[in-house]
Amino acid sequence: MVTRADIGVIGGSGFYSLLDDAEEIELATPYGPPSDVVTVGRIGSRSVAFIPRHGRDHRFPPHRIPYRANLWALRSLGVGQVLAPSAVGSLQADYGPGTMVIPDQLVDRTSGRVQTYYDIDGAVHVSFADPYCPSGRAVAVRTAGAGNWQTVDGGTLVVIEGPRFSTRAESQWFAGNGWSIVGMTGFPEAVLARELALCYTSLCLVTDHDAGVEAGQGVTHDEVLEFFAQNVTRMRTLVAETVEALPEERTCPCGAALDGLKLPFDLP
Ligand SMILES: [Zn+2]
Numbered sequence: 001m002v003t004r005a006d007i008g009v010i011g012g013s014g015f016y017s018l019l020d021d022a023e024e025i026e027l028a029t030p031y032g033p034p035s036d037v038v039t040v041g042r043i044g045s046r047s048v049a050f051i052p053r054h055g056r057d058h059r060f061p062p063h064r065i066p067y068r069a070n071l072w073a074l075r076s077l078g079v080g081q082v083l084a085p086s087a088v089g090s091l092q093a094d095y096g097p098g099t100m101v102i103p104d105q106l107v108d109r110t111s112g113r114v115q116t117y118y119d120i121d122g123a124v125h126v127s128f129a130d131p132y133c134p135s136g137r138a139v140a141v142r143t144a145g146a147g148n149w150q151t152v153d154g155g156t157l158v159v160i161e162g163p164r165f166s167t168r169a170e171s172q173w174f175a176g177n178g179w180s181i182v183g184m185t186g187f188p189e190a191v192l193a194r195e196l197a198l199c200y201t202s203l204c205l206v207t208d209h210d211a212g213v214e215a216g217q218g219v220t221h222d223e224v225l226e227f228f229a230q231n232v233t234r235m236r237t238l239v240a241e242t243v244e245a246l247p248e249e250r251t252c253p254c255g256a257a258l259d260g261l262k263l264p265f266d267l268p
Pocket residue numbers: 133134135136198199200250252253254255
């Protein structure tokens with residue numbers, strides 16, 4: 001394969017416009033095709049592979065996304081670092097819409113999703129105590145802060161199965177545990193990245209408060225739509241700036257996630 005990329009982005013569509021010299025690649029993986037064709041191009045001096053998480057036509061709901069194929073496809077292109085922007089609900093009253101949370105912890109409340117590559121020929125237990133890349137997190141926090149985002153450095157992302165939203169009781173329970181934000185796609189994406197020894201950084205844009213959060217008067221539906229449209233462009237800019245600021249050399253522990261483990265097959 002000739003086309004290579006250093007950095008992978010899994011996110012909402014609309015990111016294409018940022019990629020120079022973009023080339024579309026149809027990839028097959030042992031786990032089926034990724035969510036869509038992979039677009040490889042450049043942002044500044046960095047080579048980037050982009051996958052629209054839900055497919056261009058948004059055909060995959062969160063619980064049907066081909067997570068394994070997406071991460072495998074990125075690694076097969078040579079990607080070492082992955083950025084994962086997503087929209088989330090807030091569990092904390094002071095994290096209002098527009099807040100950019102760069103979580104450092106994750107709670108898995110999904111069910112029934114395949115969450116490992118290593119389900120044949122013996123167990124492979126990766127460490128997942130710290131699910132996100134420390135280098136990528138630091139860069140994302142710095143870049144968001146410089147870009148005038150209300151930025152939260154750290155916090156816990158709860159990933160629910162969906163596609164339904166949380167009940168009030170679930171939401172209050174999550175918040176009561178001190179968890180920060182809730183989404184539907186952050187898992188198993190994060191653990192599959194770790195299982196391939198990839199750096200993985202989540203950039204979570206708060207779009208609204210979850211059901212259990214008392215946060216003054218609600219916004220109207222029109223305001224939410226307008227808010228979202230304004231922030232999609234900002235989000236794109238943030239991801240592009242973060243891509244350019246990521247370290248060229250990986251000095252974080254992520255690349256050593258599989259050291260000393262016996263793998264049942266070769267990684268791409
Ligand atoms: Zn890393």
